[in-house]
Amino acid sequence: xxxxxxxxxxxxxxxxxxxxxxxxxxxxxxxxxxxxxxxxxxxxxxxxxxxxxxxxxxxxxxxxxxxxxxxxxxxxxxxxxxxxxxxxxxxxxxxxxxxxxxxxxxxxxxxxxxxxxxxxxxxxxxxxxxxxxxxxxxxxxxxxxxxxxxxxxxxxxxxxxxxxxxxxxxxxxxxxxxxxxxxxxxxxxxxxxxxxxxxxxxxxxxxxxxxxxxxxxxxxxxxxxxxxxxxxxxxxxxxxxxxxxxxxxxxxxxxxxxxxxxxxxxxxxxxxxxxxxxxxxxxxxxxxxxxxxxxxxxxxxxxxxxxxxxx
Ligand SMILES: CC(C)(COP(=O)(O)OP(=O)(O)OC[C@H]1O[C@@H](n2cnc3c(N)ncnc32)[C@H](O)[C@@H]1OP(=O)(O)O)[C@@H](O)C(=O)NCCC(=O)NCCS
Numbered sequence: 001x002x003x004x005x006x007x008x009x010x011x012x013x014x015x016x017x018x019x020x021x022x023x024x025x026x027x028x029x030x031x032x033x034x035x036x037x038x039x040x041x042x043x044x045x046x047x048x049x050x051x052x053x054x055x056x057x058x059x060x061x062x063x064x065x066x067x068x069x070x071x072x073x074x075x076x077x078x079x080x081x082x083x084x085x086x087x088x089x090x091x092x093x094x095x096x097x098x099x100x101x102x103x104x105x106x107x108x109x110x111x112x113x114x115x116x117x118x119x120x121x122x123x124x125x126x127x128x129x130x131x132x133x134x135x136x137x138x139x140x141x142x143x144x145x146x147x148x149x150x151x152x153x154x155x156x157x158x159x160x161x162x163x164x165x166x167x168x169x170x171x172x173x174x175x176x177x178x179x180x181x182x183x184x185x186x187x188x189x190x191x192x193x194x195x196x197x198x199x200x201x202x203x204x205x206x207x208x209x210x211x212x213x214x215x216x217x218x219x220x221x222x223x224x225x226x227x228x229x230x231x232x233x234x235x236x237x238x239x240x241x242x243x244x245x246x247x248x249x250x251x252x253x254x255x256x257x258x259x260x261x262x263x264x265x266x267x268x269x270x271x272x273x274x275x276x277x278x279x280x281x282x283x284x285x286x287x288x289x290x291x292x293x294x295x296x297x298x299x300x301x302x303x304x305x306x307x308x309x310x311x
Contacts, residue, residue: 005089005092006059006089006092010059011059012057012059012060013058014056014057014098014101015055015056015058016055017054017055017056017068018047018054019044019048021054022043025039025043025054025056025066026039026043027063028063028065028066029085029086030235032084033119034236034299035234035235036234036235036239036299037235038082038234038239038241039082039084041232041233042194042212045210045211045212046070047068049070049210051072051207052068052069052070052071053071053102054066054068054069055068055069055102062086064086064089064094065083065086065095067080067082067084067095067098067099067102068080068081069081069106070196071106071110071111072196072197072198072199073113073198073201074203075110075111076110076111076112077111077197078103078106078111078113078114078115079116079196080099080102080116081116081117081196083095083099083116099114103310106310107310112309112310113307113310115197115305115307116306117197117303117305117306118303118304118306119142119300119302119303119304120302120303121300125304129304129306135306135308137188137190137197137305137306138188138192138304138305139302139303139304139305140243140276140303140305141274141275141301141302142273142298142303143274143276143281143284143288143295143298144272144273144274144295144297145288145293145294146294147270147271147291147292148268148269148294149268150268151259151263151268151270152263152267154291155256155260155263158252158255158259158291159253160256161256162253163224163250164216164217164218164253165216166214167216167217167226168209171217171219172209172215173205174223175217176205178222178223184246185226186200186245188305190305191208191226191228191245192228192243193213193215193228193243194213194228194241195241197305197307212231212232213228213229213230214229214230214257214258214261215228216254218246218253220250223246224246224247224249225245225247225248225249226244226245227243227244227251227254228242229241229242229258229261231262231264231265233265233266237270237271238265238266238269238270239270239271239272240258240271241275242258242274242275243275243276244274244284248280248283248284248286248287251284251287251288252287252291255287255288256291259291271296272293273298274288275303278302
């Protein structure tokens, strides 16, 4: 291949990444996702997980691209995430070659689907969606909320939850077994936890309950609201990614449980990234404001979950 940044004599290889490659992976690109990059904080945990594999493209000894895959749905789906290409090499097909390599390798095994998330600033993906080349399984609004207050003082002022609690894997099994609950909570037949889409399968439950994510549920004559929260520290500061499924009326109970969880990591100045269906953004926003958070302008407004059949 010959172009401005690469020549035929370049040595290019793709290889598995380990925990020891942290610095090289982070050197690929800064300010990924406009400063909301979870990879530095989660790298060790993600790369060492038995169902994940990280791959990098190395050009003349320099790491130029990276991507991690999580295998879910009993190994049927590979989810690519945290992808990045060195800015100098962007737009030259390096990322495409890396993901093609991974897909080919995974297709020899159990993997049949490739899923990923793209936000509404990703024009390449938006164009592919509008041409009908990619199928959108789920679209979530992403709203950004800031809390400037002392979190402990805030949790002390809030009422103790009555109907909501931290869920355990058996609770999620109970949800997945109930057709009524699944239709109500997950009409797209997926649940997202820590940026991974899961089919509503029992085999995914141990993956969803990781050390990175707290899942809260309300069961009041049936499952009413489930929220999945993941903390990370990034260039922007302390961030909590929160996916919400169900009725907003129990949201304040969920927020107090999540805020108590966040106290393990930080005590003030937190940003929530709230992912919900577009038609519920206003009602969830009202609940967010009740706990003294302020809606702020974020770099993107929605996330698309896209899936392709590989074989
Ligand atoms: C997104 C990014 C990796 C693309 O790099 P690039 O050099 O333009 O990519 P290439 O030219 O090799 O190939 C583009 C391919 O990547 C795919 N792609 C773009 N965004 C993607 C995403 N979020 N997930 C998976 N694939 C994606 C495109 O579909 C395209 O494939 P196609 O030609 O089959 O449609 C790069 O712009 C980047 O590092 N951005 C900052 C980080 C980021 O936003 N990452 C999102 C990926 S998780």
